[in-house]
Amino acid sequence: MPPSLFFKVTHGVKVDPSACRSPSVLQYFKTAIPSKVPRNDPKQSRFDDAIAKMVAVDGLPISVTSGLGFCYLIQVIDPTLTVKSRDTIRRRIFKDAATYRNNIKEMNIASMPPKRLHGITDIWTTKSQQSVIGVRLQFITNDFRLQNKTVAFEEFPDDHTGVNIRKKIAEIFQKFEIQSQQFGVIVSDNARNMINAFNSNILFDEKWEQVPGIAQNSETTDSEYEDDDDGDEEEIIEINSTEILTIGTTRWNSLFTALERIVDDEVFPHLADLLLEYNTQNSASSSRNRSNKQKNARRRCLKIPTEIDRNKIKELLKILGPFKDITDIFQSNEITSSLVIPSLLDLQSKLLRISCVYYHSFRDSLLKNLEAENRFKKVVTAETFVVPNMLDPRYKSLMFGPQSSETYFQTPSKEEARDTVDEIVNKMQMENLDSSHIHNTSNSDCNEAFDFLIQEDEEHQKSELQLYLEEPVLDIILKRKATTIDVLNYWRTNQSRFPILEMAKIYLAIPASSGDIERLFSIAGFLKRQHRNRLDIEFIEDLLISRECALPVLKKNQVRMILII
Numbered sequence: 001m002p003p004s005l006f007f008k009v010t011h012g013v014k015v016d017p018s019a020c021r022s023p024s025v026l027q028y029f030k031t032a033i034p035s036k037v038p039r040n041d042p043k044q045s046r047f048d049d050a051i052a053k054m055v056a057v058d059g060l061p062i063s064v065t066s067g068l069g070f071c072y073l074i075q076v077i078d079p080t081l082t083v084k085s086r087d088t089i090r091r092r093i094f095k096d097a098a099t100y101r102n103n104i105k106e107m108n109i110a111s112m113p114p115k116r117l118h119g120i121t122d123i124w125t126t127k128s129q130q131s132v133i134g135v136r137l138q139f140i141t142n143d144f145r146l147q148n149k150t151v152a153f154e155e156f157p158d159d160h161t162g163v164n165i166r167k168k169i170a171e172i173f174q175k176f177e178i179q180s181q182q183f184g185v186i187v188s189d190n191a192r193n194m195i196n197a198f199n200s201n202i203l204f205d206e207k208w209e210q211v212p213g214i215a216q217n218s219e220t221t222d223s224e225y226e227d228d229d230d231g232d233e234e235e236i237i238e239i240n241s242t243e244i245l246t247i248g249t250t251r252w253n254s255l256f257t258a259l260e261r262i263v264d265d266e267v268f269p270h271l272a273d274l275l276l277e278y279n280t281q282n283s284a285s286s287s288r289n290r291s292n293k294q295k296n297a298r299r300r301c302l303k304i305p306t307e308i309d310r311n312k313i314k315e316l317l318k319i320l321g322p323f324k325d326i327t328d329i330f331q332s333n334e335i336t337s338s339l340v341i342p343s344l345l346d347l348q349s350k351l352l353r354i355s356c357v358y359y360h361s362f363r364d365s366l367l368k369n370l371e372a373e374n375r376f377k378k379v380v381t382a383e384t385f386v387v388p389n390m391l392d393p394r395y396k397s398l399m400f401g402p403q404s405s406e407t408y409f410q411t412p413s414k415e416e417a418r419d420t421v422d423e424i425v426n427k428m429q430m431e432n433l434d435s436s437h438i439h440n441t442s443n444s445d446c447n448e449a450f451d452f453l454i455q456e457d458e459e460h461q462k463s464e465l466q467l468y469l470e471e472p473v474l475d476i477i478l479k480r481k482a483t484t485i486d487v488l489n490y491w492r493t494n495q496s497r498f499p500i501l502e503m504a505k506i507y508l509a510i511p512a513s514s515g516d517i518e519r520l521f522s523i524a525g526f527l528k529r530q531h532r533n534r535l536d537i538e539f540i541e542d543l544l545i546s547r548e549c550a551l552p553v554l555k556k557n558q559v560r561m562i563l564i565i
Contacts, residue, residue: 037080040326047081052092056546057554059526062093072232090539100549104149109139110177115184115506116140120514121169122188123160124521126528131156132537133165135172138333140505143497144492146484148333148516150548151176153524153541162196169197180535185384187511256317256324263313268305275304312358319363322350331515334484335508338392340385341399341411344376348408370408376410383420386412388507390421393474393490421465425500464498520544 037044055062063086064070071083084092109117120136133156137149152172157165159284173180188194218386230247261267279301326343330336356363370376400417412420473491491504527543528535 013363028286035080039082044081047078048084048088048092051084052096053088053550053554054547055089056093056096056543058548059523059543061532065089076510091545093539093542097545100545101151104137104151105176107141107147109137109182110179112182114138114181116509117178117182118184119169119186120188120511120517121165121186121194122517122521123156124524126525128528128533130161130537132521132524133168134520135169136516137511138511138516140488140509142505144488144495144505146335146488146509150520150545153410153520153537153544155537160193162193162198165193165197177250184506185510187453187514189514200454227510238557249361253324256320259313259317263310263317272304275302278302279304315356316357316362318354319351319356319359319366322347323366330512330516331518333511333516335388335392335487336512337388337510338383338395339507340512341380341389342395344370344380344409345399345411367408378409380409381451383424384507384510385512386417386420387424388504390417390469391501391504391507392487394487396469396473398473407489418465418469424503429500433491464500470502523547 015179051065054060055064065083065086074081074083116139118138120138122134124132124134126132128504129522131152133152134150135152137151138147140146154168154172156168157166158168169186170180188198262271282301328345329339329343348367351363351367354363388398389399390397397414397417400411411417474486487508491502491508495502523544524540527540
């Protein structure tokens with residue numbers, strides 16, 4: 001009997017038949033799954049932005065959005081959100097990179113005074129043999145804030161000649177409407193094509209000053225000793241019973257860290273057991289395969305290091321430790337130009353104080369390399385590093401004079417360092433005078449009556465350097481290690497007292513090395529790895545720029561979360 005007839009006969013009630021039916025599967029899922037938020041909903045926009053930042057900062061493939069596991073994760077977290085396609089995320093990253101580039105232009109770098117901008121550049125080759133040129137800008141803004149900006153990561157298929165490099169960089173600068181006179185120095189490696197690119201006047205009326213990275217000098221100092229003396233190399237080979245690897249020779253800091261871990265008290269005792277086990281297994285394997293000489297040679301037993309070997313490594317680390325420290329300092333993206341001379345003097349002093357048992361000749365060779373021509377001996381007298389050291393309130397003139405210098409190289413005297421700064425101050429005053437409004441000749445007689453006021457004002461300005469140097473160095477350096485922020489805060493507070501010394505914005509922003517651009521290439525190498533080799537250079541540039549934009553924001557939010565927890 002139909003339900004409607006049953007209810008009518010039994011109870012006298014008329015019932016709608018559809019009310020007695022069970023819901024269909026489709027109707028069930030429609031009520032169980034929440035509706036998606038609209039595309040333009042702020043919640044969905046924040047989610048899309050978070051996905052783009054995750055891909056850029058963590059180096060994830062954009063195909064992560066099509067992964068079943070990721071989609072299920074979002075479904076569990078918030079089923080109202082829509083996971084966009086990889087093309088949508090790519091467009092979002094492109095949009096973020098374009099916004100970042102526009103923000104650089106809005107910083108009015110095109111209208112900055114002469115020599116306020118400094119460039120860092122280098123050329124990198126991908127595993128697929130694509131040549132890429134990278135360019136970063138470093139400068140201090142009018143309110144004394146240090147800025148590091150990536151302006152280019154572009155394919156460079158042309159021959160790597162000085163002319164082509166300079167032409168390419170000029171094209172990059174033109175995109176941001178930057179004029180050549182706005183540049184102070186260009187920091188690159190010591191390659192001849194880089195030197196030729198910037199010490200020429202092929203494209204512009206004036207030369208660009210090229211400064212070789214100081215960090216590369218410290219690494220070259222170590223490598224030159226390796227070339228000069230094979231005795232210690234043979235000893236190292238004897239200890240390890242294998243050849244020294246040449247892969248990543250410019251990344252010797254990682255080898256330093258590995259050696260530190262080997263001699264650690266918690267690692268070294270187990271090293272002998274591990275090598276003994278390895279030798280035992282190889283001996284057994286070799287006895288079963290004696291006919292194969294090549295295999296036996298490859299599986300030769302390793303020498304087990306003794307406490308004497310451990311002490312040798314410790315002494316070697318003690319000698320190389322100061323080089324590692326200054327390399328880390330010079331390759332940071334903070335104020336480094338004012339730290340070059342103090343760091344080199346500290347390096348020299350530490351090397352002289354090290355007492356050696358095994359590597360005395362090694363230490364002496366390193367000290368002699370510090371004195372070598374075109375090496376640190378010229379660095380400590382270069383205007384590029386003397387002036388910022390004088391303008392750093394942590395040091396001022398403390399690093400100059402015989403009491404600060406040692407055996408192998410000497411800094412200028414305090415008077416010579418001050419004369420260097422005075423000369424630049426006078427030069428900048430003349431440039432400002434030339435660029436000022438020209439007085440009408442009809443008023444010249446009238447203006448002569450006020451010449452004594454102008455002369456007094458000039459004498460006052462010339463004494464700014466003297467007033468600055470007479471004040472004590474930052475007291476904060478006695479309490480803790482002063483930072484870039486402390487230096488910039490000092491000049492932000494005192495720029496009205498020392499207006500002429502505003503040239504600190506020029507000299508304190510000079511990078512000491514090209515480490516900043518090398519880090520960019522390392523990140524790019526991680527992105528364009530074996531299983532992502534099809535990534536085009538343009539998208540990698542967008543990823544790098546988006547990462548640079550998003551990383552400070554995410555770090556700031558992470559600190560907030562930690563404080564809340």
